[in-house]
Amino acid sequence: MEALPRETIVDALEKRLREDILAERHPAGSYLPPERELADGFGVTRTSLKHAFERLAHAGLLETRHGVGTRVRDFLRLGGADLLPMLVLHSPDWIGEIFEVRRSIGMLIAERAATRATAAQVAELRLLLAAVGDAAGGEPVQLADVEVHRALARATGNRVYVLLTNTLFNAYLPVRGALVGPFEVPRAARDRLTPVVEAVAAGDQEAARTAAGDYLSATERMMLDGLARSRRRREGAR
Template identity: 55%
Template sequence: MEPISRDTAVDQLERRLRDDILEGRYAVGTLLPAERELAARYGVNRNTLKHAFVRLVQAGLVETRHGVGTRVRDFLRLGSADLLPAMVAAYPGWMDEVFEARQSVGALIAERAATVSSAKDHEALRRQVEIVGAARSVDEAQLADAEFHRVLAVASHNRVYTLLTNSLLNAYLPVRALLADPFRDAASAAARLSPLAEAVCVHDASAARAASESYMTETARMMSAALGSRRP
């Protein structure tokens, strides 16, 4: 194997081990090779390996037991949302499931935000729509749109919804260049968000849910079409 350079060695080793696990090189339930062997295989020292293991444990990919070793966990059963960015990057088909979850969770967040949001929340939502519309590049519009959904989650006054939104956006943002079609025209991107923002601002929960579902369906359709055109 190609040795890992010493700059950001822990980050690189974490990614390499994660990819090897997700791709099945190290099967679920099996013990990883001994630390000395793994360190030599990846061209790192054992301290770097230990730091990478800590991150993999936190993500739910492995578990380490003293005197036993490090075992690959059943990450689909036991893993956390921290795995989503890696899964989407490694397996683009996961994006369809992210779209599905995004639509369901988004509708709930919009409905609740319309019920409990404050005047301060309304100001922030309307301002974020303006920022999307004023974006000067595709990437700027896309990032502003993502921030709108964070602001909307905050307006729900439910911290779990905010964390779920962060998890979904963390899966989406690393591959956003492949999903940029809805944001090529900043004015159109803002126009898609405006009905959702306004429904929340007038406390119309039913309209907010419908506007969220419409927004999610339309943007998912555009993103899926773009992904499909890039597949061989």
């Protein structure tokens, strides 16, 4: 283990240990080496190491028992969706699995919204859809698009769908810049989303489900292509 730069010591320790845990160099259920051994190996103080442990415990990756040691939690068995942004940061491969859930949940949300949306919610959806077309392109369109999906989730009348929608969007944050492909042309982004909103407005469950599936599949392909290009650029720069 090599010494870490002093000016970012806790951040560097947290990152190093997090990567070791997520890469299973410290398997779930195993105990980390004694603090003194780890601190000496990294060339840091035990105080810095404890701060890093606290952050990782807060993230749900470690648990410390006084007099026993610090153990790696089985986050895949015990963790929640709040871990997704960290997992995406570790490996963008998680995005494919997130998109699979996004597609199935998004279709269900559109179907439910078609049967439950009020007149006021339909009016809000149309206003938010117009904002997608009026945004400047790229990130502003991406953020405007997010608000349409939040409104669709609210229109289901089920707050769990709202929280699931928030969770899935939060999972994108570490790689959001590579996912702007579908949002670079505002009018095109609006037009892709329009059939979903209009089917919900018409109260047509089947049309809403189909339109949402088409929209989510199309944007998924574009975003995965953008992510692959970003990865190739990073690898070419090494």
